[in-house]
Structures are given as structure tokens and as C-alpha cells.
Amino acid sequence: MYVVNDAAHQNPLQTRGRPSISTAPCSCSGPFARKPRLFYGGHPPPADQRDPCIMALVNRTEPFDFVIFGATGDLTRRKLLPAFLRRFHAREFDQEARIICTARSELNTEQFRNLCSATLHEFAPDIAKDTETLNQFLGLLTYVYLDATEEGPHWQELSATLPDAERTRVFYFATAPALYSAICAGVSQHNLITQHTRVVLEKPIGTDLQSANEINEGVGRYFSEDAIYRIDHYLGKEGVQNILALRFANPALEQLWSSEAIAHVQITAAETVGVGDRGSYYDKSGALRDMVQNHLLQVLCMVAMDAPASLRADDLRNEKLKVLNALRPMTPDMVRKNVIRGQYTAGRVKGEDVPGYVEDLKTGRPSDTETFVAIRTKIRTARWGNTPFYLRTGKRLATKTTEIVIQFRPQVWPIFTNMPSPGRLVIRIAPHEELSLVLAARDPGAGGFRVRNATLHMSYENEFAVQYQDSYERLLLDAVRGDPALFIRRDEVEASWKWVEPILDSWRYALTPLEPYPAGSWGPATTRALLARDGALWHEDMLT
Numbered sequence: 001m002y003v004v005n006d007a008a009h010q011n012p013l014q015t016r017g018r019p020s021i022s023t024a025p026c027s028c029s030g031p032f033a034r035k036p037r038l039f040y041g042g043h044p045p046p047a048d049q050r051d052p053c054i055m056a057l058v059n060r061t062e063p064f065d066f067v068i069f070g071a072t073g074d075l076t077r078r079k080l081l082p083a084f085l086r087r088f089h090a091r092e093f094d095q096e097a098r099i100i101c102t103a104r105s106e107l108n109t110e111q112f113r114n115l116c117s118a119t120l121h122e123f124a125p126d127i128a129k130d131t132e133t134l135n136q137f138l139g140l141l142t143y144v145y146l147d148a149t150e151e152g153p154h155w156q157e158l159s160a161t162l163p164d165a166e167r168t169r170v171f172y173f174a175t176a177p178a179l180y181s182a183i184c185a186g187v188s189q190h191n192l193i194t195q196h197t198r199v200v201l202e203k204p205i206g207t208d209l210q211s212a213n214e215i216n217e218g219v220g221r222y223f224s225e226d227a228i229y230r231i232d233h234y235l236g237k238e239g240v241q242n243i244l245a246l247r248f249a250n251p252a253l254e255q256l257w258s259s260e261a262i263a264h265v266q267i268t269a270a271e272t273v274g275v276g277d278r279g280s281y282y283d284k285s286g287a288l289r290d291m292v293q294n295h296l297l298q299v300l301c302m303v304a305m306d307a308p309a310s311l312r313a314d315d316l317r318n319e320k321l322k323v324l325n326a327l328r329p330m331t332p333d334m335v336r337k338n339v340i341r342g343q344y345t346a347g348r349v350k351g352e353d354v355p356g357y358v359e360d361l362k363t364g365r366p367s368d369t370e371t372f373v374a375i376r377t378k379i380r381t382a383r384w385g386n387t388p389f390y391l392r393t394g395k396r397l398a399t400k401t402t403e404i405v406i407q408f409r410p411q412v413w414p415i416f417t418n419m420p421s422p423g424r425l426v427i428r429i430a431p432h433e434e435l436s437l438v439l440a441a442r443d444p445g446a447g448g449f450r451v452r453n454a455t456l457h458m459s460y461e462n463e464f465a466v467q468y469q470d471s472y473e474r475l476l477l478d479a480v481r482g483d484p485a486l487f488i489r490r491d492e493v494e495a496s497w498k499w500v501e502p503i504l505d506s507w508r509y510a511l512t513p514l515e516p517y518p519a520g521s522w523g524p525a526t527t528r529a530l531l532a533r534d535g536a537l538w539h540e541d542m543l544t
């Protein structure tokens with residue numbers, strides 16, 4: 001049988017999708033013997049359709065211990081456990097792995113596994129229906145009651161689940177950040193930090209620069225920076241990583257990648273969902289902290305950074321940091337002119353009536369938290385100095401869309417009398433990964449030389465016949481393997497907060513009005529004016 005070579009790789013960005021296989025002889029007989037079929041890291045076919053010789057070309061991990069703090073929470077249920085189940089099903093790790101789940105709910109392991117079974121049927125139904133895989137996976141889970149803020153025997157119980165100091169050990173903090181320091185102190189006091197331990201921090205890393213520093217220092221007292229993995233799930237998205245390939249594997253495109261050819265860049269993360277049951281968190285956060293400080297700025301970095309020397313973590317992070325440091329600082333006057341903040345009111349989304357934000361909160365009190373933000377900014381570099389970047393995100397918008405629009409400049413001396421609007425490249429990340437290049441083309445037929453726009457379109461789903469990983473699948477296993485390339489370094493967090501803070505300060509003095517927008521729209525009406533003054537249109541307006 002052909003077997004996967006388990007050699008740990010150095011950088012999944014470089015090796016992902018092409019791990020080596022060793023050629024131990026196949027022990028099978030019949031039509032499949034010596035004729036292995038291969039698939040690339042996606043989900044293998046259901047068990048009953050599996051070719052006995054199929055070996056996933058996935059980078060198998062060594063056995064590891066993964067401890068989740070906050071294992072009864074929403075994130076663990078909806079994202080972490082389904083992601084692990086999928087990777088287990090793809091045979092990226094085997095039954096020697098241990099996933100230790102901790103929280104304050106009074107449960108034993110059997111009760112916890114039963115809860116997980118129901119959760120996995122809900123959030124990974126395609127895999128959970130394979131009972132053999134599901135049961136094997138549930139067998140990896142152990143539940144330990146643990147209140148991070150209290151000393152007590154539960155820490156010894158946790159310790160007892162971690163007998164092997166030589167194994168990779170990951171602590172995943174899926175709790176409120178206020179608990180991070182207490183958890184670090186607990187694992188340290190009980191000698192649970194080994195030289196093979198790393199820690200994954202969920203967002204938000206703070207609500208401003210000072211609180212971010214407090215969190216980073218709190219964790220930094222126990223873990224060195226290279227053992228701290230700050231997750232930003234946007235970096236794990238296939239479409240976001242593809243920005244690297246698009247830019248740095250297509251030199252012709254990279255030649256155009258500057259203010260010389262690019263009039264402006266739009267980065268949009270629009271959601272149709274409202275605040276849901278995360279109101280108590282969201283109302284203290286708002287769209288600027290929840291989405292812009294982290295996800296949108298990271299995407300902006302991927303679009304704007306210079307080519308890194310390699311795909312190694314620090315090379316990537318150094319280039320991203322330069323972009324963050326080059327963002328034009330916001331003064332109160334600039335915030336007033338360049339930032340729109342809005343809050344959704346009742347409206348219709350996808351054909352359904354939905355309530356406004358304040359009703360969604362169910363507190364009975366008004367709120368001045370923004371559920372929408374649009375920002376016009378510039379990057380003070382020779383490459384980008386003359387190109388505005390527009391960022392926009394919001395809840396209860398017209399469609400679920402995450403995309404980047406690269407708007408090219410118009411022809412300097414048009415020889416055609418009826419030139420259409422200048423071309424653009426649209427990098428769509430959600431709901432599907434797609435690339436569209438809008439170019440001018442001659443309209444065929446009689447009637448003179450007419451030019452109009454035509455679109456070259458590529459859908460990743462059609463182009464690459466693989467079902468690729470969700471970002472949490474990728475990032476969890478990157479943390480296990482010890483590859484920090486898609487995680488955020490402390491100085492990036494600080495630089496992001498430094499840029500965002502003046503906006504928050506200016507809002508505190510009510511210098512920017514909170515504008516209502518109906519659910520199902522594209523945000524407050526003034527959002528259009530932000531671009532109109534540069535003679536530009538948002539993407540949806542270009543299409544009408």
C-alpha cells in the first residue's frame with residue numbers, strides 16, 4: 001500500500017497540496033493494486049465509496065495534545081470541533097491525538113461527547129453521518145471541569161490528561177480574553193507548559209491599544225512570542241491566501257500593482273446576518289473593532305504589501321507590518337471626512353422582514369454601537385501614495401460578500417469615442433472564491449467600432465476539483481504543526497490598534513454621526529459620497 005510520508009513540513013504555504021509519498025509496496029490485490037488514486041487534502045469520499053488504496057495527500061501530524069479552554073462555548077461548537085472532525089476524517093491526524101476540552105459546565109466526558117455528537121451532526125452533517133469516523137473522533141475527546149479563575153483539584157485533573165511532556169501541546173483560548181491571564185497562570189503553576197507548548201489566542205486581542213498590550217503582556221509573562229499564535233480566521237481563508245499566488249506568481253500582474261495603474265482599491269466584508277445572540281459582546285465592540293481592526297486590515301496588508309523574501313512567518317509579517325505603519329494616521333478632521341458609521345434599522349434581507357439592531361439586542365435600551373463602517377484611507381508609500389483604499393463592513397447588508405475590487409485607471413488618451421468604464425479585477429472571497437477581470441473588448445458586428453466591457457471569469461470551485469479546507473481547519477492544524485505564518489504577531493496587533501484608536505477617540509467625542517440604514521441595503525446613503533468625491537463608485541453601483 002502507498003503510504004503518506006508523515007515528515008513534518010516547515011511551511012504549509014509552500015508545501016500544502018504537494019506532500020511527498022513514500023512507495024512502500026501495496027498489500028492490496030484486485031484492480032486497485034499498484035494503481036493508487038490520490039486526492040489533495042480535501043474531504044475524501046464517504047467510507048463506503050473509498051478506494052482501499054486511496055491515500056490522502058495531506059500532511060499528517062505527529063500525535064498531539066490539544067487543550068480547549070471554553071469548550072462548551074459557541075466557537076468550539078460551531079467552528080473548532082467541526083474543523084477537527086473534518087481534518088480527522090481527512091486523516092490529517094489519527095487516534096493517538098488527544099483533544100482535552102475544559103469549561104465550567106458540570107459534565108463528565110460521556111455527557112460531553114453526547115453533546116458534541118449532536119453538535120457535529122448539526123455543524124458537520126456530511127462527515128458526522130459516517131458513524132465509524134464520528135465515534136472514533138468522539139473517542140479522542142476528554143472533558144475536564146475547570147474554572148480558570150479558581151485554584152482547585154480540577155487543575156490536577158487536567159494535568160493527569162497530559163502525561164506526555166514530549167508531545168506537541170496546544171492550549172486554545174476560546175474564552176473571553178479577560179480570562180487569558182488566569183489560564184496562563186493556572187497552566188504555569190501546574191507545570192503544564194513544556195518546551196513543546198504553544199498557545200492560540202482568539203480575538204479580540206483587546207478593545208484598544210492599552211487593553212491589547214495588557215493581554216499580550218499577560219500572556220507574554222508565560223509564553224515567548226514565538227509560542228503565541230493570535231488567530232485571524234480571514235488569513236486562513238483560501239481566497240485570502242490566493243492573493244499571494246495571484247500577486248507573486250503572476251509577475252505581469254504585479255507590474256500593474258501600484259498607483260500608476262490602479263485608481264483605487266475596495267475591500268468589502270458584507271454580511272446579511274444580524275448580531276444574533278452575540279449581542280452582549282458585539283454591543284461593546286462594534287464593526288470597527290470586530291472586523292476592521294483585524295480582518296479588514298489584514299486583507300488590506302495582503303493586497304498592499306511588497307513581496308516578502310519568502311513565505312516564512314516573519315518575512316510575511318514584516319511586510320504586513322510595513323503596510324500597517326504606512327497607513328495615513330487619522331486626525332479628528334480626517335475621521336469626520338473619511339469615515340462613515342451606521343446602525344441597521346428594521347428592513348428586509350433575502351426576502352424576509354428583520355428587526356433593527358436595537359430590537360435584536362433585546363436590552364430595551366438604545367445603543368450607539370456601529371454595525372457598519374466605511375473608511376477611505378491612503379498608504380504613504382511610493383507604490384500606493386496616489387491610490388485611495390476604501391474599506392467597508394457591516395451586518396444586515398444586501399448580500400453576503402467578501403471581495404476586493406482593484407479598479408484600474410482609465411485610458412490616458414482614449415482613441416475610441418465610446419469607451420466603457422475602466423477595467424477592474426474582482427477578487428471574491430465569499431460566498432465563493434472567484435476571480436473576474438473586466439476588460440474592454442470590441443463589440444463584434446457591423447455598425448462601427450464599438451467598445452464595451454467583457455468579463456473573464458474563474459470560479460475556483462470549477463477550476464480546482466477539490467473541496468478545500470475551511471479556515472479553522474487549516475489554522476488549527478497549522479498551530480499543531482507549529483507554523484505561525486497565518487497568525488498575527490504582536491507588533492501587527494499594536495500597529496492596527498494605533499491606526500484604529502484615533503477613529504474610536506473621535507467617535508467618543510461624537511464627531512461622526514451614527515447614521516441609520518435599513519437592513520438589506522448597502523449601508524447609510526452617505527457611503528456613496530465617500531467614493532463619489534474621488535469620482536468612484538462602489539462595486540454594486542458599477543453593476544447597475
Ligand SMILES: NC(=O)C1=CN([C@@H]2O[C@H](COP(=O)(O)OP(=O)(O)OC[C@H]3O[C@@H](n4cnc5c(N)ncnc54)[C@H](OP(=O)(O)O)[C@@H]3O)[C@@H](O)[C@H]2O)C=CC1
Pocket residue numbers: 069070071072073074075076102103104105146147148149173174175176177179202203204281
Ligand atoms: N463565537 C464566535 O463565532 C466567535 C468567537 N470568538 C471569540 O472566541 C472566544 C469565545 O467565544 P464564544 O465561544 O462565542 O463564547 P461563549 O460565551 O459561547 O463561550 C465561553 C466559554 O468560556 C467558558 N468559560 C467562561 N468562564 C469561564 C471560567 N471562569 N473558567 C473556564 N471557562 C470559562 C464557558 O464555559 P461554561 O459555559 O461551561 O461556563 C464557555 O465554554 C471569545 O474571545 C470570542 O470573542 C471569535 C470569533 C468568532
Ligand SMILES: O=C1O[C@H](COP(=O)(O)O)[C@@H](O)[C@H](O)[C@H]1O
Pocket residue numbers: 269271290291402430
Ligand atoms: O470574526 C468575525 O467574523 C465574522 C465574519 O466572518 P466570515 O468568515 O463569515 O466572513 C463576523 O460575523 C463576526 O461578527 C466577527 O466576530
